[in-house]
Amino acid sequence: MEIKLKKRGLFIVIEGIDRSGKSTQCQKIYEYLIKKNEKIEQWKYPDRNGDIGKLIDNYLKNQSEKSDQAIHLLFSADRWEKNKLLQNKLESGINIVCDRYAFSGVAYSSAKGLDLEWCKSTDSGLISPDVVIYLDLDPKEAQNRSSYGEERYEKLTFQSQVSKQFDKLKDDLWKVIDSNNNNVESTFKEIQIKIDELLKKREEEKDLEIKK
Ligand code: TMP
Numbered sequence: 001m002e003i004k005l006k007k008r009g010l011f012i013v014i015e016g017i018d019r020s021g022k023s024t025q026c027q028k029i030y031e032y033l034i035k036k037n038e039k040i041e042q043w044k045y046p047d048r049n050g051d052i053g054k055l056i057d058n059y060l061k062n063q064s065e066k067s068d069q070a071i072h073l074l075f076s077a078d079r080w081e082k083n084k085l086l087q088n089k090l091e092s093g094i095n096i097v098c099d100r101y102a103f104s105g106v107a108y109s110s111a112k113g114l115d116l117e118w119c120k121s122t123d124s125g126l127i128s129p130d131v132v133i134y135l136d137l138d139p140k141e142a143q144n145r146s147s148y149g150e151e152r153y154e155k156l157t158f159q160s161q162v163s164k165q166f167d168k169l170k171d172d173l174w175k176v177i178d179s180n181n182n183n184v185e186s187t188f189k190e191i192q193i194k195i196d197e198l199l200k201k202r203e204e205e206k207d208l209e210i211k212k
């Protein structure tokens with residue numbers, strides 16, 4: 001009998017409109033898993049330091065123009081560029097907490113009027129997350145948060161449209177958390193419950209694997 005100790009890393013994605021508190025919660029999750037002696041890395045899309053990410057960064061800062069389709073494909077290509085690396089990390093037991101993923105790609109591009117199914121198609125085949133934690137925030141509330149309005153998409157009417165598109169993507173994989181109270185700790189408490197649940201499930205799966 002071969003005993004395979006499969007302990008794949010968790011792939012945790014955080015989504016939400018701009019200024020919904022994703023980066024803060026990613027950091028909290030990172031620290032929480034470190035404390036639990038888990039291997040963990042923080043990822044973020046777009047990866048503004050990469051070749052493709054630099055083009056995206058220029059666009060977001062209004063320093064260049066692109067057609068809606070071309071920028072959508074660049075966001076998608078940015079994810080495909082790192083898909084294999086992501087897979088290797090997860091398979092080697094590293095947990096990944098990721099600030100935005102393909103769901104942002106679909107919500108933002110379709111909010112401009114591009115066909116939803118076409119937007120989804122370019123990310124089809126990418127690694128699926130174990131959970132999508134969605135920080136639900138009223139776009140009017142987001143407007144009051146610091147540095148709002150610096151980048152291309154940070155406008156109330158557009159963010160409201162993005163929020164509606166996100167609503168269309170929600171499924172069983174999503175854990176939606178109301179973030180309107182702007183309370184970092186209470187938001188994290190809800191996330192923690194979900195993460196504990198996923199860690200427990202993974203342990204149980206590992207036990208099953210040993211007994212087989
Ligand atoms: P950031 O604010 O999290 O750095 O993300 C940059 C902006 O790009 C943000 O307004 C969301 C948007 N975006 C897309 O339009 N498509 C995508 O695929 C991703 C990942 C982000």
Ligand code: MG
Nearest residue numbers: 018019151154
């Ligand atoms: Mg932003």
